[in-house]
Amino acid sequence: METRQQGLLEPEPLQEVDEDMVSEVDLNNSVSEEEREEIQTELIKLEEEISTLKQVLAVKERRQSELRQKLGISPLNELKLNINKSWTEMQTSTAYKKTSETLTTAGQKTTAAFSTLGTAISRKFGDMRNSPSFKTFEEKVESTVSTLKTKVGASGSGGNFEEVLNSAAHASAQNTPSNTHLTEDGSEQTS
Structure with missing residues (x-):
C-alpha cells in the first residue's frame, strides 16, 4: 500500500478493510x-x-x-x-x-x-313608617319645613336665603333644650 496524504477535497480510495465492513453490514x-x-x-x-x-x-x-x-x-x-x-x-x-x-x-x-x-324590604319599610318613632321624626320634619316656609314667606321682602337659614337654625335651637344663657353683654354662652 502506498502512504500518501489525502487532501480534504480529494476522495479517499476504498480500501480492503472498508469492503469487508460493507459485506458484514449486508x-x-x-x-x-x-x-x-x-x-x-x-x-x-x-x-x-x-x-x-x-x-x-x-x-x-x-x-x-x-x-x-x-x-x-x-x-x-x-x-x-x-x-x-x-x-x-x-x-x-x-x-x-x-x-x-x-x-x-x-x-x-x-x-x-x-x-x-323586594317585597320583604317594602313590607319592612311599611312597618317602620307606621312605627311611633318614625311618626315622631316625620312630625319634626314637617314642623321644620312649615317653619322654614313661614320664615321664607315673612322675610320675602327684605331678607336673603342666608338670613332665612340662620333664622331657622336659631328657631330650631330655641326649641331644643340646652344649657345656654345670656351674658351681661347680651351674647349667648353655652355651658
Whole structure:
C-alpha cells in the first residue's frame, strides 16, 4: 500500500478493510439481493407517485383559487362563513342547549329571589313608617319645613336665603333644650 496524504477535497480510495465492513453490514441486514431490488423499485415508484400527486394538488389548488376569486370569495368571507357555521353548530349542540337551559333556570330563580327580597324590604319599610318613632321624626320634619316656609314667606321682602337659614337654625335651637344663657353683654354662652 502506498502512504500518501489525502487532501480534504480529494476522495479517499476504498480500501480492503472498508469492503469487508460493507459485506458484514449486508450479512447483518438479512435482506436478499432480490428483495433489495424489489424494495428499491417500489421506493422509486412511491417517490414518483408522491411527486405526481404534489403536482396534481398544486394544479387543483390554483384552480380552486381561481374559482373562488371569480365567485368573490375572499379569505375574509370564508372566515366569516366558517365562524357562522361553527356558531350555528355550537347552538344546536347538546352542551349549549343544556347550558342555556341551566342559565335560564338560574335567571328565573334569581329574579324570584330578588322579587321576594323586594317585597320583604317594602313590607319592612311599611312597618317602620307606621312605627311611633318614625311618626315622631316625620312630625319634626314637617314642623321644620312649615317653619322654614313661614320664615321664607315673612322675610320675602327684605331678607336673603342666608338670613332665612340662620333664622331657622336659631328657631330650631330655641326649641331644643340646652344649657345656654345670656351674658351681661347680651351674647349667648353655652355651658
